[in-house]
Amino acid sequence: MRPVGSKYLLDEPLGRGATGTVWRASQRETAGAEAAVAGRPGETVAIKVLKEELANDPDVVMRFLRERSVLLRLTHPNIVRTRDLVVEGDLLALVMDLVDGPDLHRYLRENGPFGPVAAALLTAQIADALAASHADGVVHRDLKPANVLLRTDGEQLHPMLTDFGIARLADSPGLTRTHEFVGTPAYVAPESAEGRPQTSAVDIYGAGILLYELVTGRPPFAGSTALEVLQRHLSEEPRRPSTVPEPLWTVIERCLRKNPDERPSAENLARALRTVADGVGVHSTPAQVDAALGVAALLAPDPAPAPVPDAPGAPGAADPTQVLPTGAGAGSYDPSAATSVLPATGGPGGPGTPGQGADPTAVMPPVPPGQDGPQGPGDPNHPWQSQLQGVRDRNEQTQVQYLDPSEDPLRRRPQRQPAPQPPAGPRQQQPQQRYAPPPQQYAAPPPQQYAPPQQQQYAPPQPQPQRPEPRPAREPRPPREPRPPRQRSANPMRIPGLGCLKGCLFTIILLVIAGWLIWELTPLQDWVAQGKGYWDAIGDAISTVTDWISQLTDAGSNL
Structure with missing residues (x-):
């Protein structure tokens, strides 16, 4: 505990x-x-x-x-x-207070939907609770079957609405954002889903959803995601089931209006539901039936709906932001005064000059005419045009288009690019003279030269004044055609010895079958049972075979 x-x-x-x-x-x-x-x-x-x-x-x-x-x-x-x-x-x-009883959601799941009269009377009591809370300025904002507890008084079900104020406490600036709402998607009102100002009409919308679920067993709008459910709340109208009487459907349709100003008040809703319950029963009088058919006249909108707290002007909303007094005017501080605004800076007197406006927007000086030709917005040399052209060029560099299979680097081998061709000119030197050493390279040195011959032996050749002829360009190889897909054989199993798993499994299966055949078709069982040795068993087998052959020869000789 x-x-x-x-x-x-x-x-x-x-x-x-x-x-x-x-x-x-x-x-x-x-x-x-x-x-x-x-x-x-x-x-x-x-x-x-x-x-x-x-x-x-x-x-x-x-x-x-x-x-x-x-x-x-x-x-x-x-x-x-x-x-x-x-x-x-x-x-x-x-x-x-502890309420010993199930909630309405569990009761629906275990016992199925209610009849029109029971659903109307049950929802009328919930509307009474909403009327009392709205008169006190409290909006529930999360009305659903799970928040309705059922207390049993004999055979009567007494609904008890719970979780008042929980949505109000959870709707904190530190926990919620402008795009979020408080409530359950299947029961949320359209204005709550859109983030519009909310009033007590959100509880009337939830009561209409709850009444629809009581008579059908499911809410009118459902979906696989919360976003889909919210979208249906905003754009779709509920369809009338065949089991719902016309007066009761009038009440449901009025509660589920998209415009919150067209929904009835909680007090009028309770009165209308009791009128419908009296007029759709089996013991209804003609006057009660007529009153139920005219129930639309009782569903008057609430002239002063209770606003949701924290909305502008609602009770309990945050006070407006105020500026603390400073300077000489501290003694004249008024808590009810409007929020003060800091003085603007900048102006002709320079930055920080009070009482002056902000500096005007600076404009870049135009390009002086005569430098790059005529300057105008339509001129290609104008700075605007050059910047736009540069943006277009960058956008055109990357394009998505169909790639030919022969040019796909993943499907073909890279090709060697041909060597660049030199400019055409007169050929003044033969190819065989390209690597020919100069005539004096291996000549004997004159008598007056004292340098060793090794210095001239390995000296590099003198650069030729004329350009050597390049090699002839090789023709590019034609692109290789893609190989056709390999056709699988009818028997995909391969047994390359014992190198693969399939071969091992297949070999094991063959050995098991062969061992079983040997065990069943040979006298191996008798030998094992008699406890004979290996060589004794071999000798008995040989003697058996010789006896069988001798019997065959004897039988042939007798014939």
């Missing part, structure tokens, strides 16, 4: 969600005056411990403390009451 604060002990987990874990817990001692319900020692309660990333966010902790009074005073017969809030180190927890 794990203590939570000084007054509660966690016993066992009951469920796990996106924002935390719900535990069955017991109260150790009576809570103080800060709790909404004091309780008594030994009383069983439910405690939802929020996730660590929520508890470690200072924005969530401040919001948790600021909204303590809002959550504790929210009471209704169809709302799970919040008894206490615990803040201890890195732990945030909500102490609530």
Whole structure:
């Protein structure tokens, strides 16, 4: 058992969600005056411990403390009451009443969809809870079957809406971004998916989705990804199932309007659902049937929907940014004054001159005429044109096009490029004179020369004034045609001795078969059973064969 604060002990987990874990817990001692319900020692309660990333966010902790009074005073017969809030180190927890019963999502999965009358009456009680919370300025924002607990009163199902304020606590600037939303994709309203301002109409949209799922067993919009589900919320209209009566479909269709201003208020929704339940039953009177058919007149929009907190103008929204007083005007600081703006710099007086405008945008001086010819936007020598032409040239260097197979370096061997041809000219020297040494290279030195003959013997040849004739260019080889694909033989198994795995396996199989044949078709079993030696067995085999041959010869002689 794990203590939570000084007054509660966690016993066992009951469920796990996106924002935390719900535990069955017991109260150790009576809570103080800060709790909404004091309780008594030994009383069983439910405690939802929020996730660590929520508890470690200072924005969530401040919001948790600021909204303590809002959550504790929210009471209704169809709302799970919040008894206490615990803040201890890195732990945030909500102490609530324990509801012994399944949630609506589990009940639907085990028992199937509801009838039209039961679905209307059940959703009407949830609408009553929404009406009470909207009147207190609290928007749920995550209405779905998993957040509706069912308490059984005999044979009656009493829905209890839970997780009020969890979406509000989780919607922290440190955890969410402008492109994210709080809620479940299958039940989120279009304005929440698009990031538009939200009001209590998002809960009416969720109630319409929940009512549709109660009578059909599935939500109206589904998909393989969350993005696909959100797109259907924004662009598609739900289709009426054949099992839904017309008055009930009128209520669902009005709740699922894309425009939040066309959705009814929670109070009007509850009244309309009870009217539909009275008019679609088997014991309905004609007056009740007529009232149900005219239910559209009861679904009036909410003239003053409750805004979602942290929206501009909503209760609990952040205060506007203010500038602290500085300088001589510190004594006249007004907390309600507008945000001041720093003075602009720059101007004719130079940088930092107060009260002057910013420097004008500087323009590059034009190219003086007469240097590169006529200068104009249409001139090819104009700097603009030269820059654009350079960009086009760079873009044209890399192009994607079809490559001929003969030019593909992966399919052909590289070809040797021919040597460059020299300019044509008169040939004044024969090829055989190219490597001919000069006549005086090996001549004997004159008497007056004292240098040793070795110095002249290995002297390099004198450079010729004329250019030697190059070798004739070789004709390039024709590109080799690609080899046809190798045709596999009918028997792909090869046995190159015992060098491959297939050959080894095949050889082992042959040896096993041969051993089995020898064991079955020869007297080897008898020899082994009699315990004869190898040479004795060979001698017996030879004697058997000789006896058999002698019998054959005797039989031939008798004939």
